[in-house]
Amino acid sequence: MLLLRCQLKQAPPQKVACIPKSSQFFSASRDRMVMMWDLHGSSQPRQQLCGHAMVVTGLAVSPDSSQLCTGSRDNTLLLWDVVTGQSVERASVSRNVVTHLCWVPREPYILQTSEDKTLRLWDSRGLQVAHMFPAKQHIQTYCEVSVDGHKCISCSNGFGGEGCEATLWDLRQTRNRICEYKGHFQTVASCVFLPRALALMPLIATSSHDCKVKIWNQDTGACLFTLSLDGSGPLTSLAVGDAISLLCASFNRGIHLLRMDHSQGLELQEVAAF
Template sequence: MESGSCRPQASSPTLPQPLIMVVAYNWRCGDIMKQFKGHEREITKVACVFGTNQLFSASRDKTAILWELNGNLQPIQQFLGHDMVVTGLAVSPDSSQICTGSRDNTLCMWDIKTGECLQKATISRNLVTHLCWIPGEPLMLQTSEDKSIRIWDSRRLQVAHKFPVKQHIQTYCDVSPDGYNCVSCSSGFGGEGCEATLWDLRQTRGKICEYKGHFQTVTSCVFLPNGLSVIPAIATSSYDSKVKIWNQDTGACLFTLPLDGSGPLASLAICDTSSLLCASFNSGIHLLRINNSKGLQMQEVATF
């Protein structure tokens, strides 16, 4: 090649940018109610308080945003202060504050009206995976990649209790409606780990029961309210594309629903006394219906 000559540069194709938005559905019919755009990277969590007009989202862009379902499409408030992806989001029962958690090992408490960070707490290796409020208490439950489940006092943003460390990453947590128990779930593969664990929040705060039967990471665990099951029950979703319902007291698996073709399942949410939603990687949101008329059964009735 002669001096001063250069190779032609191949131009790289411009890839389409993915659409990043929060979508509010009417879950009864699957119709889209609103689409909110404001995050710059993928959305990791959404949260709301029933009976309010407020919807919150967290993102890999290190922020959380407040939206109004009945307002315009612009962000109402932004919460800026984390150094990494926001992976936990919980709204106080009175809707005055939110708590966010991040892979930067921190929790932040925010004033919803002003967007001000009221308190911040950092614990080494506390890579937050989920947050939820404990009913009737100024306390929050938090799971972490350090395999821990912590209870935080929201008034001082200090750890009030730490459960015995599990063998695997804790991916999600939920609290029973009466505030007496909580459940967390574990990562895993090939049936190793891959369980949910019931804990006592009142006295011993020790492990009560475990629910084993999934073969890949359990991504979500929720208490079924009275009406969804004739006995106290817990539902779980997993990367193995299955939703399972468990007897809360004995740990027995009562029903398994395979969602073939859905890919890994990401989360569960309670709708009413007979329905719950399951989010999947490949096929959107699945509306599931529980029927107790001929023994406990669960079926998919819609996808959107």
């Protein structure tokens, strides 16, 4: 019920980010506001953070939970002190329309995708661009960093198979492109690293507006399995649940619970929708 009340108090959330090992989380919406909520507290937000001129499209909490980074369609990133709710750093880059943010584990770095087709690595110490990866041919819609902080993946928009891919990058010294995952026919909206407990090899999962979830061999780029969620509409988000489960958000049918099955080789099955 708390989540329902939160939505009624704010425009429909576009992004959410949890504070690790806490009952608190942040939401961002089209009303340009960022709010902090407590699952065990009042239905009123604990904080309201206002600083962007357009819709907030990126949220990332630092590994030590002390800072929040927000990004917006106004080409701006803001760094906030979680305790005080005050903005401590601000950075703007022309045409840098933010599509997603994530914080690199155990590091002061923030990864960011943009509609200008680039992937940026920001240093939170002063909020400066530390590295720009080579520009892709299409808008970068989403990014995620591996648990060890050594690699990251981004994904692209597109249509008819043009674009529509995910890309694996090295986050260490070389920062080169390692592999590409091609096979979707519409925009790839989300990409995640799967837990190593799921298989003997490193795996990546992607979800797309083409109603498909694909599982890939991280190292070779081979597609190992495709699950079609017909009638779901565009698949908008993907998240790891437990060691064998994925949550997949869709435009038409809510959230799908997917399970990995190894009884007859690698398979992905839908077990529930809510």
